[in-house]
Amino acid sequence: MFSACLHTKSILLWLIPILFAALFGIVNFIIHVNKSETSKRSDSKVSLFAGMLAGGITGVAISLATYIPYMMIILKILATAFASFTCLSLIIALANNILLGEPKKLLNAIKILAGFFYLESNNQGFFLQVMRGISRFTWELMQTITGNIYCQLRNAFGGVDKVVYFGGASFSIKESGDGSGISLGNNIQANIPGAYNKVAGELLLMHEYGHTFDSMRFGILYLPVPGLASLISAYRNVYNKATGICTHDSYWTERRANRFAARYFKRCGINWTDYDTPNRFAYYPRYK
Numbered sequence: 001m002f003s004a005c006l007h008t009k010s011i012l013l014w015l016i017p018i019l020f021a022a023l024f025g026i027v028n029f030i031i032h033v034n035k036s037e038t039s040k041r042s043d044s045k046v047s048l049f050a051g052m053l054a055g056g057i058t059g060v061a062i063s064l065a066t067y068i069p070y071m072m073i074i075l076k077i078l079a080t081a082f083a084s085f086t087c088l089s090l091i092i093a094l095a096n097n098i099l100l101g102e103p104k105k106l107l108n109a110i111k112i113l114a115g116f117f118y119l120e121s122n123n124q125g126f127f128l129q130v131m132r133g134i135s136r137f138t139w140e141l142m143q144t145i146t147g148n149i150y151c152q153l154r155n156a157f158g159g160v161d162k163v164v165y166f167g168g169a170s171f172s173i174k175e176s177g178d179g180s181g182i183s184l185g186n187n188i189q190a191n192i193p194g195a196y197n198k199v200a201g202e203l204l205l206m207h208e209y210g211h212t213f214d215s216m217r218f219g220i221l222y223l224p225v226p227g228l229a230s231l232i233s234a235y236r237n238v239y240n241k242a243t244g245i246c247t248h249d250s251y252w253t254e255r256r257a258n259r260f261a262a263r264y265f266k267r268c269g270i271n272w273t274d275y276d277t278p279n280r281f282a283y284y285p286r287y288k
């Protein structure tokens with residue numbers, strides 16, 4: 001029995017990386033073939049290899065992690081929570097499709113799920129795309145899982161109009177929203193004020209994308225440190241009606257996100273100095 005257990009474990013050790021590599025590579029490839037906002041025609045083949053490599057290395061890391069005490073329990077809890085909420089959201093989306101003849105919710109749900117395996121294409125080098133793919137399922141695993149569950153639930157209960165891919169992130173967008181948003185791993189849910197046009201140029205989406213760089217830097221500390229601090233700041237937010245400025249706008253986590261976003265979106269022709277000054281419509285300061 002003991003040897004049988006060892007045998008099963010060694011098979012899993014090989015199987016998980018192979019399955020993960022295939023899944024990551026194929027889904028990333030399909031997304032790039034169907035074009036994310038940042039992909040070029042030549043990106044498809046690269047995306048297959050980048051996804052396979054990221055998936056293979058992640059699979060090995062997950063397999064090895066099961067040997068760390070208590071890690072198996074943590075992974076099981078995360079996997080169970082993810083599977084339960086995702087199934088619930090998919091069932092709601094499917095019922096919506098069958099009973100109301102509305103396919104949008106189901107399509108969004110599938111896109112949110114596939115977004116797990118979507119990597120940045122032409123704006124970052126091959127090595128960095130692979131690194132971000134590995135980081136997503138290891139160092140940033142907590143926010144990756146919670147973010148995906150959050151977006152699925154928002155979609156299931158009517159909080160998402162469309163899902164778009166940009167720069168390795170999956171954006172679940174609600175149009176005509178209140179300007180709020182949340183960024184968890186590569187999952188972004190944003191309630192943009194007007195209609196969606198594209199990510200580059202839409203301040204809220206660019207700002208939320210800026211948070212993804214902190215997710216990569218803080219890793220397992222992202223939720224308890226900047227995440228919790230930002231949540232408390234947003235809860236204690238004070239809105240100044242005369243100036244249209246909120247105290248949360250210039251909180252340190254928000255300024256950091258704006259600085260990352262300014263640096264990234266410069267290549268798209270965005271000049272962030274326009275948003276540094278208090279303005280009724282757009283105030284996303286980088287500095288105090």
Ligand SMILES: [Zn+2]
Nearest residue numbers: 207211254257
């Ligand atoms: Zn923010």
